[in-house]
Amino acid sequence: MTTRIRRSQPLGNLGRWGRRVAPAMARPFALLEVLIATLIAVLVAWRLRPDDPLLLATQFPWLWLISLIGALRYGSLAGAASGAMLMAAWHVLCAxxxxxxxxxxxxxxxxxxLVxxxxxDIWSHRALRSQGIxxxxxxxxxxxxxNHYLLRVSHERLERDLLARPVTLRDALTRLRDLTVRRSADVHGAPGGLPNAQPMLEFAALTCQIEVAALFPVRAGELTTTPIARVGEGFEPDVDDPLVRHCLSEGALAHVKADDAASGSSLYLACVPLIDAxxxxxxxxxxxRMxxxxxNHDNLQLLLVLLAYYADGVAHQPLVASVRAWVPQAPYDFALELGRLSRLKRASGIExxxxxxAFPRGARGDSLFEQTARQRRALDAMWTIGTPRRQIVIALMPITDEHGIxxxxMRVETLLRQQYDVDFQSGHIAVHTxxxxADAPGDGLLKLMERCTDHV
Structure with a gap:
């Protein structure tokens, strides 16, 4: 039995074929392609009708179809270039x-x-924006x-494993998240680009009751014999083992309880892939050995998800580091979301x-603060900060411009007016946006926090 974690492709096959028929942006030789196609069409028409090489006497301007196709594929510049080529051909052949x-x-x-x-041009920009979103x-x-799968597994195994496990599943995920942090000493020393691989494997082995296991890097589709990390006694992997070959070829979890016959002759119990972002x-x-x-299937599935969670944490670490370099106290989820939106702004220009x-301290200010903190939208990330003089709610709103702000x-102020008969001004609530x-999300967050704390 195999389990594969797939990365989703937003447009699927439609996006792959659509980029061939109507590219989202012109390739470097697109203009040359349009000019050559126009020239070939003119030469064919001149060959067929030497007395009317541009087919001016026909009832339909057939040669302008080349300009129309070029404009629809590559934009107004390509269409104008093709039209200019037809005008030049008229001056050469007909003038x-x-x-x-x-x-x-x-x-x-x-x-x-041009139309x-x-x-x-308009729909290429809209398509690029939609792809980014x-x-x-x-x-x-x-x-x-x-997260949903981990939540389901944690609820199913809570009663069974509470006494047997030294830590809870939540503690395991928190520990794995901390292990993905690239310290200065680990940047160049982490084999395979995996920081703290040995502590990660030890913790995964403790959580999933693994006795002997090793993590081997894959180079050019082949397994290397030097382990990145191991627990228990060391061993040299058999690269021709059926479970190993199946895991390498399919990129999926393989174990001895699978239905295929090859798993019965394997020397190992399971092979779990670690897939990057x-x-x-x-x-x-x-x-x-375990x-x-x-x-069992649930335990191996948990091991697979823990490794995927660790790999995702390694991939997301640069995004988190770009924020925490400026604001070290930023929560992990908030910093990750801010880094993702900064990358989206750089890639697609989406705001x-x-x-x-900022709410003043006091009985009324605390009530207003708690009511506002509960009004988080589904996609928003929220961070609450407490200072001796005020409490601050910072909402990160994806794909939201000035109108969305x-x-x-308006929605928050209306709610406060309905619940407490106050607005931002009468409640002494400072609003900062x-x-x-796109380049320094942590710096922007730091400046926003300074505006909040400096406000009287």
Missing amino acids: PSGAPFPMAHFAGGMTMA AGHFC NAYYSDRLVAITH EGALTSVLIVR PFLAL SSLVAL DGYL AHVD
Whole structure:
């Protein structure tokens, strides 16, 4: 039985074929491609009708179809270039005969090409924006799916494992998250680009009751014999073992309780892949010995998800570090979300916003603060900060511009007016807003916090 963790592709096959038929942006040789196609069409028409090489006497301007197709594929610049090529062809082939320049013909054709190119430019930008938003939502969906599975497993195993386990599942996830932090001494010393691989494997072995196992890196699709980390006595892997070959070829969990016949002749109990954020297989955990009762589907699934959680943490660490370098006290989830939105801003130019509300200390201020903190939207990330003089709520709002900020503030103020008959001014609530910085999100967050704490 195999289990595979797949990375979602927002557009699927439609996106792959759509980029071939109508690219989102022009390739470097797109203009040359359009000019050559126009030239070939003119030469074919001149060959067929030497007396009317541009087909001006026909009832339909056939040559302008080349300009129209170029404009629809690559934009208005390509359409205009193709039209200019047709005008140049008229001056070369038709002007020497003394024929008057067909102004209406070329004006209509050029207008058609520019309109089609303008249509292509607008929808290419919209498609790029939609792809960025879909990729962000896909990333959030993968994280939610992992968290949902971990929550279900924790509830199912809480009563069975509470006395047997030295730690809870929540403690295990917190520990794995801490192990993904790249300290200065680990950046160059972490084999395979996996920081703290040995403590991670020891903790996973303690959680899943593994006695003997080793984590081996994968290079060019082949397993290397030098382990990154191990628990129990060391061993050299058999690269021709059926479970190992199946795990390498499929990139999926393989174990001896699987239905395929090859698993019965294996020397090992399970092979668990470790897949990075790009979906590439980077290493394989080979389990050689574990208790019989621990060798079950749920326990192996938990081990697979723990390794995927660790790999995701390693991939997300640069995003978290870009925020915590400026604001070390920022919560992990908040810093990760801010880093993701900063990357989305750099890639697609999609704006996201930060809204900070500072409440004065006191009985009424605390009530207003608690009521506002409960009004978090589904996609928003929220961080609450307490100081001796005020309490601050910072809301990170994905894919939200100035209009979205105004709507959020209006909704919060309306709620406070209905519940407590106060607004921002009468409640002495300071409002500060900022856009997510594409280059230095931590710096933008730090400046917003300074504005909140300096406000009287």
